[in-house]
Amino acid sequence: MSSHNSSNTGSKSATGMASQVKTPATAGIGEDTPKAFDAQGSIGKQFTEGKLGGAAQKIGGPLDKEGMVGKQFTAEGTIGGSVQSALGGTKGKSN
Secondary structure (H helix, E strand, C coil), X not given: CCCCCCCCXXXXXXXXXXXXXXXXXXXXXXXXXXXXXXXXXXXXXXXXXXXXXXXXXXXXXXXXXXXXXXXXXXXXXXXXXXXXXXXXXXXXXXX
């Protein structure tokens, strides 16, 4: 405290609780997050937008997301849909 009984950090009237401040470390806390095998999860995304899905798109033909094989791996397809139903969805709130 300074000699005139005020802190060096300034006025406290405009600040909130530390838990209310969003930082990269606290981003996503309290939000629902996709499970790993969900189409938007860390593993499932590899089949749709990531390395596996991207490679299949480059090859094209039946492996394209609209092709006979590729469409089975989308969230609406039989393989991707089964994984989405069994292992997909969202986790509970993180905190």
